[in-house]
Amino acid sequence: MKSLESYQSCxxxxxxARLQQKNFDEPxxxxxxxxxxxxxxxxxxxxxxxxxxxxxxxxxxxxxxxxALAFETxxxxxxxHDDIMDKASIRRGIPTVHIxxxxxxxxxxxxxxxxxxxxxxxxxxxxxxxxxxxxNKTALEVCEGQQYDIDLEKAALQDALVTxxxxxxxxxxxxxxxxAACLKAGSIVGGAxxxxxxxxxxxxRLLGVAFQLQDDVLDTYGNEKTFGKKIGGDIxxxxxxxxxxxxxxxxxxxxxxxxxxxxxxTAGNENDKFNAVVSLYNKADVKGQTVALIKEYFVKxxxxxxxxxxxxxxxxxxxxxxxELLNREY
Amino acid sequence: MKSLESYQSCxxxxxxARLQQKNFDEPxxxxxxxxxxxxxxxxxxxxxxxxxxxxxxxxxxxxxxxxALAFETxxxxxxxHDDIMDKASIRRGIPTVHIxxxxxxxxxxxxxxxxxxxxxxxxxxxxxxxxxxxxNKTALEVCEGQQYDIDLEKAALQDALVTxxxxxxxxxxxxxxxxAACLKAGSIVGGAxxxxxxxxxxxxRLLGVAFQLQDDVLDTYGNEKTFGKKIGGDIxxxxxxxxxxxxxxxxxxxxxxxxxxxxxxTAGNENDKFNAVVSLYNKADVKGQTVALIKEYFVKxxxxxxxxxxxxxxxxxxxxxxxELLNREY
Numbered sequence: 001m002k003s004l005e006s007y008q009s010c011x012x013x014x015x016x017a018r019l020q021q022k023n024f025d026e027p028x029x030x031x032x033x034x035x036x037x038x039x040x041x042x043x044x045x046x047x048x049x050x051x052x053x054x055x056x057x058x059x060x061x062x063x064x065x066x067x068a069l070a071f072e073t074x075x076x077x078x079x080x081h082d083d084i085m086d087k088a089s090i091r092r093g094i095p096t097v098h099i100x101x102x103x104x105x106x107x108x109x110x111x112x113x114x115x116x117x118x119x120x121x122x123x124x125x126x127x128x129x130x131x132x133x134x135x136n137k138t139a140l141e142v143c144e145g146q147q148y149d150i151d152l153e154k155a156a157l158q159d160a161l162v163t164x165x166x167x168x169x170x171x172x173x174x175x176x177x178x179x180a181a182c183l184k185a186g187s188i189v190g191g192a193x194x195x196x197x198x199x200x201x202x203x204x205r206l207l208g209v210a211f212q213l214q215d216d217v218l219d220t221y222g223n224e225k226t227f228g229k230k231i232g233g234d235i236x237x238x239x240x241x242x243x244x245x246x247x248x249x250x251x252x253x254x255x256x257x258x259x260x261x262x263x264x265x266t267a268g269n270e271n272d273k274f275n276a277v278v279s280l281y282n283k284a285d286v287k288g289q290t291v292a293l294i295k296e297y298f299v300k301x302x303x304x305x306x307x308x309x310x311x312x313x314x315x316x317x318x319x320x321x322x323x324e325l326l327n328r329e330y
Numbered sequence: 331m332k333s334l335e336s337y338q339s340c341x342x343x344x345x346x347a348r349l350q351q352k353n354f355d356e357p358x359x360x361x362x363x364x365x366x367x368x369x370x371x372x373x374x375x376x377x378x379x380x381x382x383x384x385x386x387x388x389x390x391x392x393x394x395x396x397x398a399l400a401f402e403t404x405x406x407x408x409x410x411h412d413d414i415m416d417k418a419s420i421r422r423g424i425p426t427v428h429i430x431x432x433x434x435x436x437x438x439x440x441x442x443x444x445x446x447x448x449x450x451x452x453x454x455x456x457x458x459x460x461x462x463x464x465x466n467k468t469a470l471e472v473c474e475g476q477q478y479d480i481d482l483e484k485a486a487l488q489d490a491l492v493t494x495x496x497x498x499x500x501x502x503x504x505x506x507x508x509x510a511a512c513l514k515a516g517s518i519v520g521g522a523x524x525x526x527x528x529x530x531x532x533x534x535r536l537l538g539v540a541f542q543l544q545d546d547v548l549d550t551y552g553n554e555k556t557f558g559k560k561i562g563g564d565i566x567x568x569x570x571x572x573x574x575x576x577x578x579x580x581x582x583x584x585x586x587x588x589x590x591x592x593x594x595x596t597a598g599n600e601n602d603k604f605n606a607v608v609s610l611y612n613k614a615d616v617k618g619q620t621v622a623l624i625k626e627y628f629v630k631x632x633x634x635x636x637x638x639x640x641x642x643x644x645x646x647x648x649x650x651x652x653x654e655l656l657n658r659e660y
Contacts, residue, residue: 030477081441085434104415104480107437111411112473114444118466128459136448143442147360150434 003321007048011072014065015039018120033097033109034116037076040092047072049179050186052321053200056314059190066123067131067189071182073117074135078142080110085150114139124189131185138181145174152240157248157260167245168209176208199304203318206304207325210297214328216241217290220278226329232274238263243286250284298326333651337378341402344395345369348450363427363439364446367406370422377402379509380516382651383530386644389520396453397461397519401512403447404465408472410440415480444469454519461515468511475504482570487578487590497575498539506538529634533648536634537655540627544658546571547620550608556659562604568593573616580614628656 015038024031047068054064082088083096084106090096098106124131148170155161184201192200218227219234220243234241247259259280262273281287301322305315345368354361377398384394412418413426414436420426428436454461478500485491514531522530548557549564550573564571577589589610592603611617631652635645 027474027477027481029481030474077441081437084437103433107411107414108473108476108480111407111441111444112470114441115466115469115473118448118462119470122463122466128462132448132458132462133452136445136452139445140442140449143438143445144357144360146438147357150438151357151359 001043001045001048001321001324003317003324004043004045004048004052007051008044010051010061010065011044011047011068012039012041015069015072018069022119024116029105030109030112033080033101033105034113036100037080037091037097037109037113038073038116040094042076042092044072046075046178046182049182049204050189052317053183053186053192054190055186056308056310056318057187057190057192057196058310058314059186063125063127064186064189066120067127067185068182070117070121070124070135071178071185073113073120074139075178077110077114077117078146080106080113082146084110085146127189130188134181134185138177141173141177145170145172145177149174155240157240157263162240162245162248164242164245164249167240167242171212171242172205172209175212176205179208179211180204193309196308196310199308203301203304206297206301207322210294210301211325213242213290213294213297214325216243217287217294218329220281221287223329228330232270235263235274235277236270238265242290243281246286246289247281247284250286250289251280255280255283298322331373331375331378331651331654333647333654334373334375334378334382337381338374340381340391340395341374341377341398342369342371345399345402348399352449354446359435360439360442363410363431363435364443366430367410367421367427367439367443368403368446370424372406372422374402376405376508376512379512379534380519382647383513383516383522384520385516386640386648387517387520387522387526388640388644389516393455393457394516394519396450397457397515398512400447400451400454400465401508401515403443403450404469405508407440407444407447408476410436410443412476414440415476457519460518464511464515468507471503471507475500475502475507479504485570487570487593492570492575492578494572494575494579497570497572501542501572502535502539505542506535509538509541510534523639526638526640529638533631533634536627536631537652540624540631541655543572543620543624543627544655546573547617547624548659550611551617553659558660562600565593565604565607566600568595572620573611576616576619577611577614580616580619581610585610585613628652 019035019038024034050068050071051061051064054067055061079091080097083091084098084103088096089099094100096106097109101109121128121131121135148166151161152166152170180201181204183204184197187197187200216234219241220232222231224231233239234243244259244263248256251259259277262277262280265273305318305322308315349365349368354364380398380401381391381394384397385391409421410427413421414428414433418426419429424430426436427439431439451458451461451465478496481491482496482500510531511534513534514527517527517530546564549571550562552561554561563569564573574589574593578586581589589607592607592610595603635648635652638645
């Protein structure tokens, strides 16, 4: 994200400095994995959104920084534990914590990273009281989202749980509320009033859901070169994406039966399966339906940005970020 | 603990009420395990210590309650994750969370329980700012203690890590600092000044270490009927207790070699091993040495209680609790 790049190195430097300063050294078995994940980059989207929002309302960078680090650190805690649950072996190009060390280490150092997030948050000074309930509520919702994700993945395609609304709730909780909370927290630190802060929350929520839906579209309809990973991964592993759920809700009779059957297969020719599924997706026009929904979210978010009571020049960074999101092909 | 019994049912009721009130219902896959551990009793020692300390300084019960619930809930989070790491299958007489459900469920619901602790803590009102750093610092220390415990258990008996000082640091971090923080937090809520609150912290720290050392003594020298579990468990599984570490530091030559060898055995006659180890423990007088150290901690704690600036009548509950601890045979 070009629009957030200016924040990235500040966040990285501040994180390294604070980890050093606070003597997170002994026992090394606990703190090395913490530093491993916290110092291994990532795009720092969450911290950047806090900083961007604070700046938008003319807040001081320094005041927003500890809140930004708290949210970024919380996000990294979720990655450590999610990677255990998902049996993921690679994250940001290097082995995940439970692979490089072991599961017990990943459980315990994940816990420590969550607490470190709260430690960073202590430095938010007068803002602690305002933001503490928001941070906690959001943290719990992210856990709820992970549980819905697990429940959806475990469910059979015919299960009553597998619906568009549950899927949307899942991605909202798992991803969007944290982005929303980052924008709201940054706004509050920056001095926004409650109404504008809540609008910023809503903008984050809409963009987060749109982003996840884009991911689903790109994984099937994207360009391998720009997307950066192999197209068709979701179909190959029978992932319950928005496209699949929408197609199952749109198609009838034989088409629906065929799609269910294809997306329950675990063997067979991958290319044939991909082509057959995409052909059914096209029949249901799920790409069109999903892109329309994504646009709807963007339009709503844009309207909210228009409404926010700061000079247009101060909205430029957020608008740039949104344009990048809307037009992304990666 | 008779002295804490009066608090137990209040804590249980308040916990059930708050879990209901806050709609911790959906998704059930996340919240059922949370309620399972939080509502399945336990002695509620940590919550009780917060309430006892607050009362000692004439604090209101209601104000202290949310802080008490936060610390108790945090403790239950550590139990869920520790039980995964230790592969424990029974806790408080019923299956542990990762056995009743699975490991992923235990990881995620453990995370949720930690966040619920912070949610309860929100209600501490004006005390949040005062107590937040204490809660965070303690939480991180408890993780450090668990890591030292893992490191000690993994280490060979000859490893440089296996020393009295590392062992004492481990039990201090893993158990004592939380009890200490409960007494300090309760005191602060109750209105204690910083000096008295810090004394209460120190009392909790001393009692916590003494309690763990007693556990080590009772597991080898206790009475099966009063202790409530089979004597000799620590020796059977080659656990690095204070007794073992102290014996290895006291004994020389052949005795030391024999003890190392016995406590590395994983087969052989259990009774013979127990008798041989105890005979070496007796030769090193580790029981005497440990009991002397325990007494030392109690004397220090008692002196601190004497010094605290509240009327003697308000100290009675704490003194009763300490007498019970000192004389316990369970």
